Amino acid sequence: MSEGRHTSRRDTSHIPNDGLIPPLYIDDDIIVVNKPAGLLSVPGRYLKDSCVSRLEERYGEILVIHRLDQDTSGILVFARDKKALNTVQRQFEAQTTRKVYEAVVTGEISGNQGCINLPIIVDWPNRPLQMISHTDGRYALTRWKKLSVENGNTRVALFPKTGRSHQLRLHMQQIGHPIVGDTLYAGKSAEAEPRLCLHAKELDFDHPTTGERMEFRLEPDF
Structure with missing residues (x-):
């Protein structure tokens, strides 16, 4: 591993390695699951165990619509065929989906709600860290309540309008309230909590075949 690169220090030995992730919903087009904190969404370069690999062992080919960070828990939807993949991905790209996250952040935030509009770019010497760049960063917008x-x-409650890598984690750190348990952006305060307190709590989208509005809600365990 090259000098300067950062990795999560989180102990993932508590994540069950039995291949079982009970679906919240499943049909011929999509699978919706609750991804546990500490498990990759997709296989990584050095670690193959992931939501995708476990689901494929049981259900066959799984196609990736979107992802959650390894340390983030919550609602993930996968496609089971290319038509479903393209249909739901277009909804994410057009921002017609509805996404709500819940987090616990350090300190007491003043005010009841706000908006963070800070452009994000990868911090190449220290990847996977991201950083704010007003010259080269990509537009990123987060609302909070x-x-x-x-x-x-x-x-x-966090309402990301865009879906940049580490967006919620970096945006909250930038306003002085990093997410509790964040080993990348919260410094030593992360060590007080065994997991990142960030959870994908709500996800709404249109079913790729029926067009029915699908609404999923899942409370965090922190």
Whole structure:
């Protein structure tokens, strides 16, 4: 591994390696699952165990519509054929899906809601870290809403308009309230929590065949 690169320090030994991820919903077109924190969405360069590899063992070919960071838990939808893949991916690209995340961030945020508009680019010498760049970064917009204050930290709902890598983690760090348990952006405060307190809580999209609006809700375990 090259000097300067960062990796998660999170212990993933607690993630069950039995190949079983019970679907929240399944039909001939899509599979919706609750990805546990610590499990990759797709196979990595050095680690093959992932949502995709486990699902393929049981259901055959799985096509990737979107992803969650390894340390993030929550709702993921996969396609089972190319038509479903293209149809749902177009919804993500056109931003007609609805995505809501829940997080606990360090400290008490002032105000009840806000908007973070900061462009993001990969920090190449320190990847997978991302950084803010007003000259070369890609447009990234996150809205947030305060839900409660708990033990000096703040529980928030996050509404990403865009889907940049590490967007929610970096944006919250940039306003001085990194997500609790974030080994990449929260510094030593991350060590106080065994997992990243970020969860994909809600996802709405149109079914690729029927056109029915699919609405999924899943509360976090933190």
